Amino acid sequence: MDFSFRERQDNLERLGREEFDIVVIGGGITGAGIAWDAALRGFSTALIEKGDFGSGTSSRSSRLIHGGLRYLRYFQVDLVYEACQERFLLLRHIAPHMVRPLPFIYPVYKGHGMGLPELRVGMWLYDLLAFSRRVGRYRMLGPDDALKVEPALEKAGLKGAAFFYDCLGNDSQITLATVKAAYKAGAVPLNYVEAIGLLKSQGKVRGVAVRDVLTGKELEVKAKLVVNAAGPWADQILAMDSPSYTEGLRLTKGIHLVVRRERIGNQNAMTISSPRDGRFVFLIPWWQFTIIGTTDTDYQGDPDIVYADAEDVDYLLEAVNHTLPHVELRSEDVISTFAALRPLAFKGGASPYEVSRKHRIFETPGGMLCIAGGKFTTYRKMACDLVDKAAEKLAKEFSRFPKDKCRTYQTPLPGGEHLPDGETLALWEKATGLSKEQIDYLSFSYGSELENVVRLIQTDSSLAEPIVPGLPYVKAQIIHAVRHQMAITLKDFMVRRTRILYEAPDGGLGAAPEVARLMAAEQGWDQARVEKELADLRQEWEKTQRFRRS
Numbered sequence: 001m002d003f004s005f006r007e008r009q010d011n012l013e014r015l016g017r018e019e020f021d022i023v024v025i026g027g028g029i030t031g032a033g034i035a036w037d038a039a040l041r042g043f044s045t046a047l048i049e050k051g052d053f054g055s056g057t058s059s060r061s062s063r064l065i066h067g068g069l070r071y072l073r074y075f076q077v078d079l080v081y082e083a084c085q086e087r088f089l090l091l092r093h094i095a096p097h098m099v100r101p102l103p104f105i106y107p108v109y110k111g112h113g114m115g116l117p118e119l120r121v122g123m124w125l126y127d128l129l130a131f132s133r134r135v136g137r138y139r140m141l142g143p144d145d146a147l148k149v150e151p152a153l154e155k156a157g158l159k160g161a162a163f164f165y166d167c168l169g170n171d172s173q174i175t176l177a178t179v180k181a182a183y184k185a186g187a188v189p190l191n192y193v194e195a196i197g198l199l200k201s202q203g204k205v206r207g208v209a210v211r212d213v214l215t216g217k218e219l220e221v222k223a224k225l226v227v228n229a230a231g232p233w234a235d236q237i238l239a240m241d242s243p244s245y246t247e248g249l250r251l252t253k254g255i256h257l258v259v260r261r262e263r264i265g266n267q268n269a270m271t272i273s274s275p276r277d278g279r280f281v282f283l284i285p286w287w288q289f290t291i292i293g294t295t296d297t298d299y300q301g302d303p304d305i306v307y308a309d310a311e312d313v314d315y316l317l318e319a320v321n322h323t324l325p326h327v328e329l330r331s332e333d334v335i336s337t338f339a340a341l342r343p344l345a346f347k348g349g350a351s352p353y354e355v356s357r358k359h360r361i362f363e364t365p366g367g368m369l370c371i372a373g374g375k376f377t378t379y380r381k382m383a384c385d386l387v388d389k390a391a392e393k394l395a396k397e398f399s400r401f402p403k404d405k406c407r408t409y410q411t412p413l414p415g416g417e418h419l420p421d422g423e424t425l426a427l428w429e430k431a432t433g434l435s436k437e438q439i440d441y442l443s444f445s446y447g448s449e450l451e452n453v454v455r456l457i458q459t460d461s462s463l464a465e466p467i468v469p470g471l472p473y474v475k476a477q478i479i480h481a482v483r484h485q486m487a488i489t490l491k492d493f494m495v496r497r498t499r500i501l502y503e504a505p506d507g508g509l510g511a512a513p514e515v516a517r518l519m520a521a522e523q524g525w526d527q528a529r530v531e532k533e534l535a536d537l538r539q540e541w542e543k544t545q546r547f548r549r550s
Contacts, residue, residue: 048210
């Protein structure tokens with residue numbers, strides 16, 4: 001299925017020409033899920049995103065698809081149950097190509113963190129809530145067995161550990177695949193289209209005034225129902241309906257560090273506790289890297305300008321070095337950082353870490369539906385709940401009824417319909433000359449759609465060349481991203497279609513001119529556009545390094 005800048009232009013023309021049942025504002029994972037569900041039910045649907053799809057929180061997560069073990073500490077049993085069910089659906093039915101079982105170890109040390117009896121009860125309950133949909137059974141380990149499973153653990157003071165399973169998820173690719181699934185179902189999704197106002201008739205919201213960020217062209221998009229799924233920017237959309245509206249969000253910032261995996265040596269994911277406040281910190285293996293996160297602090301600034309500062313980084317380094325003092329991790333070991341905002345639906349007086357991650361759906365005085373809160377793992381259920389509400393409104397107010405019930409629980413995303421087996425992967429490895437590790441990583445991004453990349457390499461063997469030596473990415477991905485993943489800018493490719501910006505020591509700036517050259521050839525950029533794209537990428541990379549100067 002083509003999903004390129006050409007389809008974007010066609011969609012832009014449709015946006016100003018058609019009247020839709022539903023227009024969704026926000027192209028993160030929640031908005032993408034809503035557009036997918038609504039289109040599958042037969043509603044004419046448009047999705048607009050002012051940046052790239054998933055360019056906010058949905059591409060800057062811990063890359064976990066998990067039940068949320070820590071929420072049991074705050075008695076959020078229903079949230080954990082729901083997340084465990086959704087984890088299973090993503091793993092087995094919806095995105096089996098981009099979600100994989102991930103073994104975790106939770107060590108217990110004398111004198112700090114959770115005790116073994118408390119952890120044993122928590123693991124038993126976590127397993128019980130997943131029931132038949134668990135990823136794998138947990139087991140409790142003594143100190144010697146824990147060290148055999150995870151040699152990177154500190155020996156001194158180790159009392160034992162829990163060994164259990166959650167899942168690793170390719171967040172930006174899952175978001176993009178959900179957008180593509182919506183497009184395949186008939187939706188009209190557009191990146192780089194910003195909502196600049198709401199259209200009203202007799203006090204009711206009946207559409208959105210938008211601006212094409214790339215050209216400056218403004219359009220009016222008519223719709224029976226507008227959905228605000230703008231995440232951290234939801235309050236800005238709410239203010240367009242009513243400047244005095246008070247249902248606002250509580251924004252909290254979470255940051256992550258990317259380090260070479262060999263610096264820690266972890267074979268599994270780890271859950272450790274911060275000595276400062278006791279909150280969980282994860283060490284997530286991501287091929288040759290370890291992702292360390294996350295923080296949870298209230299945020300009052302501009303949601304467009306979020307970055308990790310020195311205090312954030314020190315907090316995570318302190319947690320690692322407290323539990324694993326032999327590692328002696330320093331800021332010099334950090335390749336990059338990334339930061340994002342959580343749009344929490346419930347304010348309360350509790351610390352950000354304790355505030356519920358449940359989602360909430362509400363309606364504004366102008367009739368706009370809004371969704372806030374939730375977590376990446378439960379996006380499909382969140383979208384289902386929202387579209388249920390939307391269907392009720394459309395039926396009551398416009399006699400517009402769905403053609404079907406929610407089907408997203410059993411519908412695979414593009415690339416997950418027919419998973420390539422071992423024999424197919426071996427054939428692709430031979431046909432391209434790529435390593436087994438490269439094929440493994442690429443299949444985690446594309447599933448069966450990896451065949452498009454293979455065909456490009458078979459047509460032009462130079463496209464098998466690595467973009468950055470030592471990383472799994474190849475030049476064929478650039479062409480694939482433009483033609484099949486609506487990559488419009490250089491940042492789209494370097495930050496979200498791949499993770500080069502975060503993983504290359506120089507943020508990929510050395511390779512960027514060649515990537516820009518290939519993207520320019522596909523899209524017809526002139527030299528001025530190329531220079532702008534390179535400058536924008538450098539600015540994004542500098543944001544990942546800002547902690548060194550703060």
